[in-house]
Amino acid sequence: MTLDTSPKPKKVSTLGNNQKTLAKAATISGLGLFTGKRVQMTFRPAEENTGIRFQRIDLEDKPILPAQVQYVRGTPRCTVLGKDDVFVQTVEHVLAALSAYEIDNLLIEIDGPEIPICDGSAQPFVDLIEEVGFGYQKTSKKVYHLTSPVFWSQGDVHIVALPSDEFRISYTLNYPNSALLRAQFHTISVNEENFKMEIAPCRTFSLYEETVPLIEQGLIKGGSLENAVIIKGDAILNPEGLRFPDEMVRHKILDLIGDLSLVGCSFFAHVIAIRSGHFSNTAFSKELLNHIMMESS
Template sequence: MKQRTIAKSVEIVGIGLHKGVPVKMRLEPLDSDMGIVFYRSDAGVTIPVKREFVVDTKMATVIGKDDVVVSTIEHLLSAVYAYGIDNLRIIIDNDEVPVLDGSSSGYCMLIEEAGIKELEKSKKAIKIKKEVEVTTPEGKRVCLKPSNRIVYDFKIKFDHPAIGEQDFHFDYSIEEYKENISRARTFGFLHEVQYLRSIGLAQGGSMENAIVLDQSKVLNPEGLRFDDEFVRHKILDAVGDMALLEYTLVGEYDAIAGSHHLNHLLTKKLYEDESNYEIIDLEEANSEAKVFELAYSKVEA
């Protein structure tokens, strides 16, 4: 199996969630072994998508270099990672990735418009060898476990009548991601949105790009796309955060009330001990390569 990039450049203009200003974004192909990088065209700075460049995880995953940042990268990276793209240049002219409708479905469409191109060098993946977890005293937990498949399991519990307890099992393929994960939107509570706006954040947030809840119900007139849209979006975020591993994951991700911050701590902890993982060549590892071939083939058939 070979590394992947997009077949042609594509552009989009959208609004940033927090600043609320228009952002122009262009995706460009890159050659083998160049990885995924952001380029801030207004500042002339390139920021690789690597865990050591993560500078903030409170409201979103933010990477930075030389005092230049790119914020809210997780939805775009979720789609890029789900489509198996290894090499890509993302050019933006502001400090925040467009939020679109609050999901990653628009990015899936953008990638499909660009097409996917196989490169000359073989694709690599990171295979989990030992269980690694990060926990909090409150019972939050994120974990990576050995598996010959690619699986995401997520559980959430909110003291809210529209959410409650939800769990979702995602057995990875592009088709399953596109249909069951990518359409799930980010969500927030009205009182939180009001507070964020008071401190200059969430200026671009609206019911056009997020699920908004008051104390008892969903305020969006169209309602939910899935009954369990909330936990599905948490998986969407987790897929994007795992892009910071730099290689496609072979293993099981499991979370209880996970977050961007815990996901970042998890990627760091995994790499602290080389016995936790193995970087495999998918030209040589036939069984793992078949997992990806099956996961990739359905949507591209």
């Protein structure tokens, strides 16, 4: 009998890094995409091991919602966190920026029900983070290393996470009925620099045929060509055009990074997604969290 003495992969490491928050408070304001209401949002440095949390300061008792997947209350073209009758919607863009910049602890005060859409990308949040800088903390940052695959599929939507020595996302977008959205693919190692250069500027997008009825029904009250890419047939309606030839698939990666951050811990894995959206992203995040908890127990 041969004894296997080869080293087993680590499930958790610290990588020599400590947790991070922001160096000081910073505020941004704008319209909510769906509500059309002007909201103000403030980042406040938070203590170690408190995670990312949203606080509705416009409500009595100023309730707090942790940015964790168990608080997902819906995915109606965005990701909504909620508890009882308190909710915050469209959290994915700001969470993507915080995740890419490895911010572990932050209190996000908001005086309304929706994160400001700004220009439809994560760039304004990246600018805010870089403006105030980081607050380095004393507690070590734990990173989970996936040691076996995690799968989620429904119809023609598929997501898998594979063991990796980095956090990487590969995404395939395919809208068969749109010439501009057929078979776009992008892959990225998720870190500050790559996110800033390749992903953060990419705006949310929608087909004209889907958008007009939603506006007429009052379901999108803050949308405009200033905060979304609108596609009609083979044309981009935005006068300035696209920021990247494949801006749409890059924005899908942005959304996925934000939704995956709701797992609530840092991890290394290669996440491969085909045609996923907020519902599948958050469903997969629940599967991934369950997997991590079982392997860590």
